Amino acid sequence: MGSVRNNATHSRKIDRPGLTPESTAVEENVQAIKRWERAILRTRSKAEQVSDWIACTAGNGGVLVLHVIWFSTWVTVNAGVVPGIRPFDPFPFPFLTMTVSLEAIFLALFVLASQNRLTRQADKRGHLDLQIDLLAEREMTAVLQLLQDIAGHLEVKTSVTPEQLRDLMKKTDVRYLTNRMDELAEPAGSTASTGSAAADLVID
Numbered sequence: 218m219g220s221v222r223n224n225a226t227h228s229r230k231i232d233r234p235g236l237t238p239e240s241t242a243v244e245e246n247v248q249a250i251k252r253w254e255r256a257i258l259r260t261r262s263k264a265e266q267v268s269d270w271i272a273c274t275a276g277n278g279g280v281l282v283l284h285v286i287w288f289s290t291w292v293t294v295n296a297g298v299v300p301g302i303r304p305f306d307p308f309p310f311p312f313l314t315m316t317v318s319l320e321a322i323f324l325a326l327f328v329l330a331s332q333n334r335l336t337r338q339a340d341k342r343g344h345l346d347l348q349i350d351l352l353a354e355r356e357m358t359a360v361l362q363l364l365q366d367i368a369g370h371l372e373v374k375t376s377v378t379p380e381q382l383r384d385l386m387k388k389t390d391v392r393y394l395t396n397r398m399d400e401l402a403e404p405a406g407s408t409a410s411t412g413s414a415a416a417d418l419v420i421d
Contacts, residue, residue, distance in 0.1 A: 257338060268330040275324055288313075355388050361386050 261269070274280060289315050295304040306312040316379055365382055 257341075265330065266332050267336070268327045271324070271327040272331040275328070351389070351391070356387070358386050363380070 291306070292310065293299060294302055295306045295310060295313075296308065297304050361382060363384075365379075367373075
């Protein structure tokens with residue numbers, strides 16, 4: 218009875234206008250990502266939460282407007298322009314300079330702490346992507362092997378040669394791919410200098 222109810226519920230989801238099995242799968246993926254993001258946010262320490270809040274708040278337009286009003290008022294008052302108010306931080310405004318410097322130092326520290334946390338989170342995402350990619354590669358290798366066995370059993374002629382299949386079914390060497398990516402990431406200047414040196418050798 219429970220299975221019938223689940224099947225009926227699933228069928229109602231698919232029968233809704235504009236809702237397809239593909240969109241249902243996308244929604245499941247979105248919900249999974251949301252749960253993962255919430256779990257990461259819940260594991261933050263108090264210091265990380267404060268750092269994230271300060272870094273997020275400091276980038277708002279309201280904070281910029283507040284600083285403009287603050288600096289303008291401070292300079293105007295201490296320049297002696299406002300009658301009846303004695304300057305308490307005359308030019309070159311040493312107290313304002315010290316306050317702004319301290320604010321910049323602490324703000325930079327909070328921003329760096331928030332960025333470090335985001336970097337660790339991005340590294341986790343990268344490792345997760347790598348694990349999923351490696352798992353998908355192993356699954357595709359198994360699928361190719363099964364297809365090759367089925368094609369051989371049914372004696373079906375395929376457009377892909379056995380050599381190509383064997384090459385695709387090889388286990389991916391992650392270290393080799395990393396070394397190849399390092400070679401591609403070499404700066405263009407070093408390649409150009411190597412090429413010019415080789416050309417000089419040929420001319421000589």
